[in-house]
Amino acid sequence: MNRKQNFINGFIKENPVFGLYLGLCSALAISTTIDNAIGMGLCVTLVLIFSNVIISAMRKITPSEIRIPVYIVVIATLVTCAEMLIHAFMPSLFTSLGVFISLIVVNCIILGRAEAFASKNGVVDAALDGLGMGLGYTFSLLLISVVRELLATASLTLSNPFTSDIIFQINLTSLEAYKISLFSSPAGAFLTFAAFSAVFAMIKNKSDAKEKGTK
């Protein structure tokens, strides 16, 4: 039960992006298309699971004075691996994500989870936490990118990152004349993000009020 709750927490209440404001740089910059959002989200999820597992496995032999440098080296190594794999197998994703893949190293979510969760819990729990947080991150990226891509181009396209074939495409031709190109620019990212975080804050306020009411 507790594990399940840990896992679900990552989506709504402790959503890393909208709730805790972690990993904002990549969340805002990458979320122009759903392709990028899914690619980046899964990449972060994988790195997060592996870094949580490794750090949790080493938690007893890591001296606490130098734990942060140790975490950083583990994370940097994993990110370098991820970067090389993406470069080799998904070249189109590599070009569209660009420098943001290597900037996963300084993504606060990963270091934050290492420090707050993986360094205190067992390997299985750490892996589950990584999965939950990573999927929560992917979910938030997806939310932002769906809104932005729809408003900016009046269509949604999802393609296979390995072959760049199109998997599905929705074209809203009737709305073609009303698309707002602002939403593909940075300003659109800020505005979309602000709206979503306000919605999440509203949900949180409501559920907090309910909990107070029952107690």
Added chain:
Amino acid sequence: MTDLFTLAISAILINNIILSKFFGMCPFLGVSRKTSSAIGMGAAVLFVIVGASCITYGLHYLVLVPLGIEYMQLITFILVIASFVQLTEIIIKKFSPVLYKSLGIYLPLITTNCAVLFVAKDNITQGFNISEMLTYSFSVPLGFMLVLYIFSAIRERLDSSKVPASWVGNPIALVVAGLMAIAFTGFAGLV
């Protein structure tokens, strides 16, 4: 010389690191509540970016390239940045306790500021020579400081205004950032 000037102007105003590339969002939201702490953070970032860029630039061309191990770039750079931040903290603490008091709490935060790693990497990927590298790593944090200062000034006013309950705090601040980003696109024709 004009090239360097163009580079500086475009790094400060047009391709501003926060408003067009989103680097350094965490301190941007975290320490922008007061104008005084915004200046402190800006100065600390300026110092760390210039220092770390010089070291990583030298390290890349004098060690990594001759040995053919450019793939170690990420690991070396992040370690250099982390230890440079620590070193700066120790030195400032030792020699200028007053400065340490005003900057101290912001220094450890800079390690996870993506702007530092981005500038270090960008110096290499764009193939800058030394004077371009210096100009670039000086003007990017200047742009950061400028936007951080303006933003914190607006936020001080926001504190005393009535905001709908669910927009209080970060959501309304992000709307402000969005409007600033629109305003800054006006600089696009400058160069």
